[in-house]
Amino acid sequence: MRGRWGAGCSGDRWGGEAAAMAHFGFCPPYGGLDFGLGAETANPPTRPHAHTPIHLLFLAISVAAYSADEKTVEIAGVVSDGAKPIAGATVRLRTTSIVTTSDDQGRFTLGVPDKTWPVRVTASKDGYYIRGADAQKGAKDVKIVIEPYPATDAANFQWTGFLPNPDVKDSCGNCHSNIMNPWLKAGHASSHRNPVFKSFYLGTDAHGKPGVGQGYRLDFPNTVGACAACHVPAAALDAPWATDPSKVKDTDTAGIHCHFCHLVVDVDLKDLGRRPGVLAMKFRRPPPPKRLFLGPFDDMDRGAGGYVPLYTQSAYCAPCHEAEYWG
Structure with a gap:
């Protein structure tokens, strides 16, 4: 995808x-x-004319001729953890669909188009950081060493900053403005301060005037509920039943932010009506000074990246978007 x-x-x-x-x-x-x-x-693209059988025939011949003319060069190597070979790793010519899997000895072979050398080859596996190595033309000794990221989730985690800030080295917005700017205008960034949510939660009007209409806290004054599990999930992660969305501060007021979304390793879709949001999600927050950013691409080898197939599936969104509540 x-x-x-x-x-x-x-x-x-x-x-x-x-x-x-x-x-x-x-x-x-x-x-x-x-x-x-x-x-x-x-609204598919406008077609100037329909493809007749003769057009399709010429197209097939052209594609076949191009494929036959494109020369490939075989490269080979081994994926390991530095001590022993890693079987079942996904090995890819970075940013392409040329991919294979390492065998039980960690070995792999790729047929690479004979164009520009060296090329970048990456390796990934569930539970491991993505790593890569440069390969020269015809290389048979490419070595890619991958190491596991932390296997447990660290509580009381310090989230990485996300708004553009030259004084914060790792702030997401410093490099990812093409994603940051739409996020700032969208529902995920405003999930905490959305006036409709605040009104329904506190029983106020859109301007915060109390005692107007219905509200969760008016009906259940002795509990804060689990609303924060979806609306302020980073704050609720360690206390999903005891986090008051109206009292969070600092980074937690950003709603559903970058680092929160990029540390999910699994979801449990059973009984979402009683276990929404973070109650149905599993995370892998690394202990300092370790860093980790999970996502949908298996060849992002620039440091702390890891690949999780869940990010390519709608199940990733389900804990908060199943829209089933109270069982």
Whole structure:
């Protein structure tokens, strides 16, 4: 589900969530869904003419000729943890669909187009940081060493900053403004301060005037509930039943932010009505000074990245978007 999905996230159709949806691969292949009042409208690219059988024949011949002319060079190597070979690692020519799996001795072979050398080859496996190595033309001794990221979740974790800030070296927004800017305008960034949510939770109007309408805290004054498990999940992670969304501060007021979303390793979809949000999610917050950022790509080998297949599945969103409450 790589780049081919991103084209369907038209900002005027999908709103502020467009870039984030493209980032995780959940957009349609073309901008054809209208979520307004109208019916579904498909808008595929205009075709000047239909493809006749003769056109398709010439196209097939051209593709076959191109494929036959493209020369490949075989490279080979071993994936290990520095001491023993790693079997079942995904080995990829970075940013391409040329991929294989290491055997029981950690060995791999790739057929690489004979174009520009050296090339970058990456290796990933569940529970390991993604790592890579440069390979020269025809190399048979490419060595990729991958190491496991922490196997347990560290409580009282210090979240990485996310807003652009030259004084904070690792702040997400310093490099990822193309994703940061749409996020700032979208529902995830405002999940904590959304006036509709605050009104329903506290029993106030949109301006904070108390005693207007219904509210969770009016009905259940002795409990804060589990609303924070979805609306302020980073704050609720260690105390999902004891976090008052109206009293969080600092980074937690950012709602659903970058680092929170990029540390999920698994979800449990059973009984979501009673266990929403972080109650149904498993995380891997690394103890300092370790760092970790999980995501949908298995070749992001720039430091602290890890690949989790869950990020390419709608189940990733389900704990907060199943819309089932109270069992």
